[in-house]
Structures are given as C-alpha cells and as structure tokens.
Amino acid sequence: MLQRPRRNRKSEVIRQMVQETHVSAANLIFPLFIVDGTFQKSEVASMPGIYRYSIDNLLREIESCMKLGLKSFDLFPNIDEALKDKFATESHREESLYLRAIREVKKNFPEACVITDVAMDPYSSDGHDGIVENGEILNDETLEILGKMALAHAQCGADIIAPSDMMDGRVGYIRKVLDDNKFTNVSIMSYSAKYASAFYGPFRDALNSAPKFGDKKTYQMNPANQREALIEATLDESEGADFLMVKPALPYLDVIKLIKDNTELPVAAYNVSGEYAMIKAAIQKGWLNEQRAITEVLTSIRRAGATAILTYHAKEVLENKWL
Ligand code: PBG
Numbered sequence: 001m002l003q004r005p006r007r008n009r010k011s012e013v014i015r016q017m018v019q020e021t022h023v024s025a026a027n028l029i030f031p032l033f034i035v036d037g038t039f040q041k042s043e044v045a046s047m048p049g050i051y052r053y054s055i056d057n058l059l060r061e062i063e064s065c066m067k068l069g070l071k072s073f074d075l076f077p078n079i080d081e082a083l084k085d086k087f088a089t090e091s092h093r094e095e096s097l098y099l100r101a102i103r104e105v106k107k108n109f110p111e112a113c114v115i116t117d118v119a120m121d122p123y124s125s126d127g128h129d130g131i132v133e134n135g136e137i138l139n140d141e142t143l144e145i146l147g148k149m150a151l152a153h154a155q156c157g158a159d160i161i162a163p164s165d166m167m168d169g170r171v172g173y174i175r176k177v178l179d180d181n182k183f184t185n186v187s188i189m190s191y192s193a194k195y196a197s198a199f200y201g202p203f204r205d206a207l208n209s210a211p212k213f214g215d216k217k218t219y220q221m222n223p224a225n226q227r228e229a230l231i232e233a234t235l236d237e238s239e240g241a242d243f244l245m246v247k248p249a250l251p252y253l254d255v256i257k258l259i260k261d262n263t264e265l266p267v268a269a270y271n272v273s274g275e276y277a278m279i280k281a282a283i284q285k286g287w288l289n290e291q292r293a294i295t296e297v298l299t300s301i302r303r304a305g306a307t308a309i310l311t312y313h314a315k316e317v318l319e320n321k322w323l
Helices: 005-009 012-017 055-067 097-108 140-155 170-180 198-207 227-238 250-261 273-284 290-304 314-319
Strands: 028-034 041-043 051-053 072-077 113-118 160-163 187-194 243-247 267-271 308-311
Touching: 005 012, 028 055, 028 097, 028 314, 051 055, 055 097, 055 314, 072 097, 072 198, 097 113, 097 140, 113 140, 140 160, 140 170, 160 170, 170 187, 187 227, 187 250, 187 267, 198 273, 227 243, 227 250, 243 250, 250 267, 250 290, 267 290, 273 290, 290 308, 290 314
Parallel strands: 028 051, 028 072, 028 308, 072 113, 113 160, 160 187, 187 243, 243 267, 267 308
Antiparallel strands: 041 051
C-alpha cells in the first residue's frame, strides 16, 4: 500500500497539524432575547441555559461575553402582547424596549458588534412577518415599516441590520433607506435562504411570536429546495447585501456549501433554536457527550462554508474552553 491515510491521523500533534477547519470566538454571533422590566432573567423552557434578559441584565450578560472574546450579538425582543398591532408600530417607537436596548448596548460597549433583526413578527398582532390583509401576507406594503425599523436601528447605533422576513425586495429597499439617511456604513446581513422550518419552535416560545393563523410558507422557503436558494442569494447580492445567511444550519449544510461556492461574500449560518433544543435534550438525557456534540456541530457548519455562525452555544463553548 502506497497510500495509508491513517498515517496523518496517528498522533494528536499530526491530527492538529492537518486539521482543515477551525472555529474561533471571532466567527461566533450570540443571539440574545430581551424582555421589559428590571432584574429579569427568565429561562426559555425549551432552551435550557438560554434566558430572556431585561436591559440591566442584558448589559451584564454582554459584559461577561466580551471578557470571553465573544463580541457579536444578535438581539431579539419579547414584546408585551398589549403593545402589538397590525402594523408593528412598536417596532419603530423611539422609546420601545428594542430601541432602548440597542442604544444601551452601544453606549456601554461601543466596540461590540450589534446585529438587529428587521421583521414585523415580534411586534405583529397577527404574528406574521408582514402586514396581513384578508389572510394574505402583503409584500410591498410592508416595506415602509421595515424601512422605518431599519432606520431606527441604525440611528440607535446598530452595526449590522438583518432583514429576516424572506419577502422580496428587502435588501435593496433597506439599503436605499440607509444610504439616503447617510448610514452608508451600516451593513446588511440578509436572511437569504431561510426555510419554513420546524426548528424555529423554541424561538417562537421565547418571544411568544408564533403566527396567530396559518404558517409562513408563502414567504419562507420550502425545505425541499436548493436551487431556489441561489435565486435568493443572487438577488440579495445584487441588491447590496454584505453577508448572505442560510437558516437553519445543520439540516441545510448543502445550501451553505452551494451559496459559498457561488458568491464572494461571507456566508453566515444560523444554528437555530430547535437545533439547540435537540442537542440539549439529548445531553440532559445523557445520550450525547456535550462538548463533543456541540463542537462537532459548529465545526461542521464551518466546514460546509459558513464564515460566521449565529449560535446559542456561542458563550458556553468559550466559557468551557471547548474550541
Ligand atoms: C423572525 C425570526 C425567526 C428566527 C429569527 N428571526 C423565527 C421565524 O421566522 O418564525 C428564528 C431563530 C431561531 O429559531 O433560533 N423573523
């Protein structure tokens, strides 16, 4: 035998020497849930170890992440049901929970990277990502609200705006609103290929943001489709996106790879709530080794081609020095 691939696996030193993929703190983005009030820290039942924080505790949490070298955060608000309406007005109200949170985080941690979510669902009384009329989710009519939301986030200091509703023309419209208002340096991370997935369940529990009727299949993609992801990614790139995101991550590694191979832009992958819940449940039952399962997941997502990973595991992998 001339070739014995095992020779390159014979010791830890050689295995590390030939390792092709690494995950580091710089690649990780930590999603954080925010609630109103003070001294709040409530665990999401389906996401052990993940909490909804009031702004005071959010700042403490971010401080402890920063010390670990984790410096990018994607913020999501849990909005009081009484503040929701058909037009998501709360999403661009100056003193809203979310806008206060962005301002506070950037004031206290100017060097942190704050990513903000632009979609109507956490603020919509219909629980949908767009304006609803006679059971239909409107595309173009929703743009004006998203523009106001994105502009408000930029004014509060957001570094990256992430339009997440998977409807048409979002990136181009938001880019124009930002540029017209002199926010040419605010980036856009587009949810380019976001699938109508079962794996968002725990997130909707965390934010109480599930649709009040129907599903999201007229805007989020069919899990069976791969080529359609290229149409979406190409459009977002031509409209001015700075990052292209695939979501969820683990069941869509082929899509991450496909987009990676077809763009020069950095690709992000969102290792979503249901992926986290699945791993944690198995670990709680003693069925998986925690460190090995989690690092394997993150490494696989990087190997598929993701530059950045949005993941609820971000803090624990650094705290436990698993990377
Ligand atoms: C909403 C949004 C969702 C997630 C991020 N932004 C849920 C949805 O589309 O219903 C899911 C994130 C996760 O599951 O971790 N625009």
